[in-house]
Amino acid sequence: MSFISVNNVWKEYGDQVILEKLNLEVDQGEFCTLVGASGCGKSTFLKMLLGQEQPSRGELLLEGQPFPGEPDRNRGIVFQRYSVFPHLTVRQNVLMGLELEQKPLLGKLFGSARRKALEQVDAMLESVGLTPAAHKWPHELSGGMQQRLAIAQSLIMKPRVLLLDEPFGALDPGIRADMHELLLKLWKETGTTIFMVTHDLTEGFYLGTRLLVFDKIRRDPHDPQAYGATITYDLPIGKNDRATFQDISDSVSATARNQAA
Amino acid sequence: MRLINRHPGRSLALILGLLPFLLIILIYGIASQERLAENPNDKLLPGLEQMTAAVDRMAFQEDRRSGDILMWQDTTASLARLGMGVGIAALLALAVGLLNGTLPLVRANLAPLVSALSMVPPLAILPILFIVFGLGELSKVMLIVIGTAPIMMRDVAQRVRELPGEQLIKLQTLGANSWQVITRMALPQVLPRLIDAVRLSLGPAWLFLIAAEAIASTEGLGYRIFLVRRYLAMDVILPYVIWITILAIVIDQCLRLANRRLFPWYNAGGH
Numbered sequence: 001m002s003f004i005s006v007n008n009v010w011k012e013y014g015d016q017v018i019l020e021k022l023n024l025e026v027d028q029g030e031f032c033t034l035v036g037a038s039g040c041g042k043s044t045f046l047k048m049l050l051g052q053e054q055p056s057r058g059e060l061l062l063e064g065q066p067f068p069g070e071p072d073r074n075r076g077i078v079f080q081r082y083s084v085f086p087h088l089t090v091r092q093n094v095l096m097g098l099e100l101e102q103k104p105l106l107g108k109l110f111g112s113a114r115r116k117a118l119e120q121v122d123a124m125l126e127s128v129g130l131t132p133a134a135h136k137w138p139h140e141l142s143g144g145m146q147q148r149l150a151i152a153q154s155l156i157m158k159p160r161v162l163l164l165d166e167p168f169g170a171l172d173p174g175i176r177a178d179m180h181e182l183l184l185k186l187w188k189e190t191g192t193t194i195f196m197v198t199h200d201l202t203e204g205f206y207l208g209t210r211l212l213v214f215d216k217i218r219r220d221p222h223d224p225q226a227y228g229a230t231i232t233y234d235l236p237i238g239k240n241d242r243a244t245f246q247d248i249s250d251s252v253s254a255t256a257r258n259q260a261a
Numbered sequence: 262m263r264l265i266n267r268h269p270g271r272s273l274a275l276i277l278g279l280l281p282f283l284l285i286i287l288i289y290g291i292a293s294q295e296r297l298a299e300n301p302n303d304k305l306l307p308g309l310e311q312m313t314a315a316v317d318r319m320a321f322q323e324d325r326r327s328g329d330i331l332m333w334q335d336t337t338a339s340l341a342r343l344g345m346g347v348g349i350a351a352l353l354a355l356a357v358g359l360l361n362g363t364l365p366l367v368r369a370n371l372a373p374l375v376s377a378l379s380m381v382p383p384l385a386i387l388p389i390l391f392i393v394f395g396l397g398e399l400s401k402v403m404l405i406v407i408g409t410a411p412i413m414m415r416d417v418a419q420r421v422r423e424l425p426g427e428q429l430i431k432l433q434t435l436g437a438n439s440w441q442v443i444t445r446m447a448l449p450q451v452l453p454r455l456i457d458a459v460r461l462s463l464g465p466a467w468l469f470l471i472a473a474e475a476i477a478s479t480e481g482l483g484y485r486i487f488l489v490r491r492y493l494a495m496d497v498i499l500p501y502v503i504w505i506t507i508l509a510i511v512i513d514q515c516l517r518l519a520n521r522r523l524f525p526w527y528n529a530g531g532h
Contacts, residue, residue: 052430073436082425085432087449087526096445097435107441137526150431157435 003028003193004049004161009058010228011044017228018044022058024212024231028160031187031194033204033237035248036214037256040229042197045214046163049195050075062160073101076154076162076192080169083150084138090149091134094121097157120156127189128152128182144175148182155190164196168203180207201249211235213248216255229255307496315496331485332504339470339482340508342398346405347466351459353410355451358417363447364439372418379411384472391477401473408469409462413455420454421447453527456520460513467509 006024010017019041026032034042047053048060051071060067077083084093098117099109109117125131128148138146147167154162164183168176184207187194198204204211213233220226233248269277293306307315320332357375360367387404394400424447432446474483482505489497521528 050430050434071430071433073434075434077430077434079427079431082427083431085428085446085450087524096432100432100435100437100441100445104438105440107437107445137529139526139529153431154434159434 002026003030003063005059005061005064007059007061009048009055009060011041011048011053012056012228016225019214019230020228021230024234026193026210028193029191030210031208032196032210032212033208034195034197034212034214035199035201035204035252036229037252038199040214040216040255042214043165046165046195046197049161050077050163073097073157074160076157076159078147078150078154078162078164078167080166084146084153086138089135089137090125090130090141091118091121093138093149094124094152094156097153101157124152124156127186142175144171144179147171147179151183151186155186155192158190159192162192162194164194166197166199169199176203183207201245201252205245206237209237211237213252215251216258219255219258221258304493304495307499311496312500315494316500319497319500332501334480335482335485335501336504336508338480339474342401342474342481343405343466343470346402346470347409347459347462349402350406350410350413350462350466351455353406354413354417354458355448355455357414358455359421359443359447359451361414361418362421362451363443368418375411375414375418378407379415381407383408383469387473387476396477401470401478404469404473405466409466412465413458413462416458416461417451417455420451420458424450453520453524456516460516463509463512467505471505 002025004024004026006022009019009022011019022045034045036042044053048055049067051068054069071077085096088096095109095114095117098120100107102109102113102117122131122134125134128151130145130148130152133141133145138149141149151167168179171179180203183194183196187208194208196204196208198207211233212231213235214229215232216227216229217232218227232251233244235244289306290309293308296303296306297308316332320330323329324331357371361372361375362368383404386407387400390400390403390407394403428446429442432442437445470481471483471486474481475487478484482501486498486501
């Protein structure tokens with residue numbers, strides 16, 4: 001039995017079909033990147049993994065059990081923006097998860113328990129390179145540093161699945177390369193299963209172990225929403241050649257133009 | 262250069278800002294002088310001399326009948342009512358607003374009621390308050406609470422709902438239960454916004470305070486103004502109005518500074 005199984009999943013809003021006939025098996029520790037044109041259901045699929053959305057048909061299983069219907073501490077998330085708390089310093093942001101877990105009522109740690117948790121927090125900040133900024137407010141951080149913080153905040157809970165929704169979409173290209181390196185390092189250290197949605201095909205092509213392309217096979221030029229997207233390519237990374245890249249790139253941009261028309 | 266692109270310097274801005282005040286004082290001074298020249302006993306536009314005499318009598322000398330310093334007594338009485346009323350209203354607004362903003366079930370249950378209550382003209386139910394709570398302190402405080410709380414409740418709920426949805430999801434992925442979402446995400450982020458709401462509510466709060474004092478009271482700033490109106494004592498009324506205005510400005514600025522001090526992340530664009 002695989003870690004995550006997606007069996008014939010559909011997602012529809014009324015007449016509008018977002019995803020159709022989705023089938024997927026993912027093993028623990030895989031790093032999947034999800035690419036595709038906007039409106040092809042990548043984020044919807046991520047939301048289903050998160051528990052924010054439910055499939056209209058089909059089943060979504062985590063180790064044979066249906067996915068819980070609401071977000072929980074086993075599935076971390078990093079959004080493009082707004083995923084850190086502006087009213088807490090960097091250190092307090094990372095401490096938050098540990099406090100919530102250990103103190104269901106107060107939600108705050110004191111004394112030796114707090115010191116112990118803070119040791120863990122400081123080690124996490126060290127590994128994402130935020131130690132010098134430990135006592136700053138999030139608004140004092142650059143976009144890249146805020147994303148480092150968001151990742152640290154999620155990873156300290158040791159989630160079984162880490163979901164990333166275009167986490168580097170708002171960053172400068174140079175910073176993005178640093179973030180890729182950091183993400184790969186953290187993934188190797190923690191061994192957590194990662195799903196990352198990205199707009200950037202090249203990013204999807206070399207980051208991670210597996211590339212999933214969301215695209216529409218059937219296109220109705222008069223009604224772009226009539227058919228849903230599905231996974232058209234499911235490739236292990238490292239075995240991809242130039243021609244495949246071009247194929248995917250052409251197909252995805254054709255869908256994008258069709259959606260926009 | 263276009264007018265929309267011309268910005269005043271610091272000193273010019275100060276002068277421009279002071280100018281309307283000076284103009285009003287000047288116009289008043291001229292009008293007052295003219296009337297007093299015609300009739301030295303004129304009460305409608307008292308001069309500076311009469312007003313300082315009145316302030317001296319009200320604020321620095323004991324009243325011959327009661328032995329109290331009236332302006333001081335009026336001020337403490339009014340501020341106590343205002344503070345209690347606004348304080349209770351703010352606490353209610355925080356509790357109801359937080360629940361309405363975070364829990365959809367409570368929102369479905371309470372939001373229509375809060376909206377309806379906020380539409381009731383508070384002064385229209387003042388007679389009910391006098392009948393139910395008597396003519397004592399309670400009815401005056403209640404008028405301020407009823408007049409300001411519903412709007413603040415709506416404001417707090419709205420502010421909670423404006424927090425990014427990403428935060429709410431993120432906190433759940435960190436294992437938070439509903440109680441923790443309220444106490445660790447919504448409450449701390451809504452507190453500075455509550456202070457802003459209180460600042461906006463102070464205007465209506467003063468209105469309700471003075472209205473209640475005018476109708477049934479034995480002390481208070483509003484009571485005094487309406488009392489001396491019978492003798493056309495503009496020399497008392499005008500300083501009282503200026504004093505109330507100064508109090509309102511001081512309270513407003515104290516709240517603004519408290520907000521800055523207590524929530525550095527809020528005012529530095531951290532939201």
